Amino acid sequence: MTTLTISLAIFSLLLAICLYFSLIVASSRRNRRKSVGFFHPYTNDGGGGERVLWCAVRAIQEENPGLECAVFTGDEASPESLSTRARDRFGVELLRAPKVIRLFKRKWVEEKTYPRFTMIGQSLGSVYLSWEALCKYNPQFYFDTSGYAFTYPLARLFGCKVICYTHYPTISSDMVARVTGQSSMYNNDPLIAKSAWLSRCKVIYYTIFSWLYGMVGSCAHLAMVNSSWTRSHIEQLWKIPARTKRVYPPCDTSSLQMLPLERPTEPPTFISVAQFRPEKEWINFIRGPTVKNNFSVNIYLQAHGLQLEAFALALERLSSPELEIKRRPKLQFVGSCRNEDDERRLQKLKERCTELHLHDFVEFHKNVLYRVLVKLLGGAVAGLHSMVDEHFGISVVEYMAAGAIPIAHNSAGPRMDIVLEEDGQQTGFLANTKEEYADAIIKVLMTSDTDRLRIASSARNRAQRFSEQRFDQDFKGAIQPIFGALNK
Secondary structure, eight states, X not given: OOHHHHHHHHHHHHHHHHHHHHHHHHHHHHTOEEEEEEEOSOSOOOSHHHHHHHHXXXXXXXXXXXXXXXXXXXXXXXXXXXXXXXXXXXXXXXXXXXXXXXOSOGGGGOGGXXXXXXXXXXXXXXXXXXXXXXXXXXXXXXXXXXXXXXXXXXXXXXXXXXEEEESSOSSOHHHHHHHHTTBOBTTBOHHHHTOHHHHHHHHHHHHHHHXXXXXXXXXXXXXXXXXXXXXXXXXXXXXXXXXEEEOOOOOOOHHHHTSOSOOOOSSOEEEEEOOOSGGGSEEEEEOOTTSSSOXXXXXXXXXXXXXXXXXXXXHHHHTSXXXXXXXXXXXXXXXXXXXXXXXXXXXXXXXXXXXXXXXXXXXXXXXXXXXXXXXHHHTOSEEEOOOTTOSSOHHHHHHHHHTOEEEEESSHHIIIIISOOBTXXXXXXXXXXHHHHHHHHHHHHHSXXXXXXXXXXXXXXXXXXXXXXXXXXXXXXXXXXXXXXXXX
């Protein structure tokens, strides 16, 4: 067989494949439904992303009663079960149960499928999953609520208007900078962090991925983002500022807003609400050989360990004769453990607590019911948060709504959107280091009851900016230009 014959055979095969897929797309475009398809492969995560999904479905049903809403999910669910879950788990009453399009290729977007090159693997896997979805049901509006930007060009190929609600960018300049600086983090293997050559390779990989991410993201007709920090990164990457709208996520704070601002202060209680998971732990930041004045320091993400050390430092300072504070505060950690690894992390945190001689001042509350969490928040004078570059910071909003003064990390969502002055009044504290957190803890303890109530009241007023009602209003305003033509 000659080379020419082989080339013609390969060309014919590729042509046949392209023709086959073109016929599928063309057929699907002819049968496109007057509907909104929500691409949300995991409808059982129970987090803020799922709340956004159901609030978005409800808002579209209210604004466009004639549009059918469908949910693409890999979970075994029925329209009735999803409608019931939205009501019982999130308090969101849908006007009609959504249509369910079951997906069976979800394993291709799971992290465990890609031990290496996870980001690009999951991104390409999402395209395959979206292909399954759109072949089964082609909506007029394709709405991604889970951050799968690589599916947008495919959705446009199928003739859909593409809308998304992005909680955080898949990649950001901060991630690239940390790999460049050889930072060992939950998304950067220590083996790579210790090697200048491997770090350079990963920077190249991230750079190429950033370019691809920007290209596919620019295919969105409307991109809603959850914070100023996310918006700045999305605008930098996708370069569609006119089509990028900030819509704060819906925070259900109604029950927390009912808690009295006055509360017992003997002892004064500080609370920290966060899952006991890898991203929440401290990690080692290594300045590599390419950085001047090489050294190693500890930095933290949500950093329960940082909070413990800051609390220990605050107690030490309270013992000094310069401070006339006899009340000794208490710290409560409240979080969930998903598996044995999380249980081990919690145990290590308890051991660290013992090493710092804090066992008489620290409590751990694991997997508590929501009503118990509300009760704990109602007894706290302040709430600790220390996650670096958290895109929004729902726990900080919950502190503020509950009347607990927030002491949050001075980055991203808390700094840019949440812990800001309200009508010229202070709403909380921002901190970076162990010393700054300790200073904030002492300031809260030294604040008079009158001043504490004033700060807590201002914080609660600010928390109302992030309510479900505000989300509903801003969301409907953002989608109106795209959906408005349907009502004419």
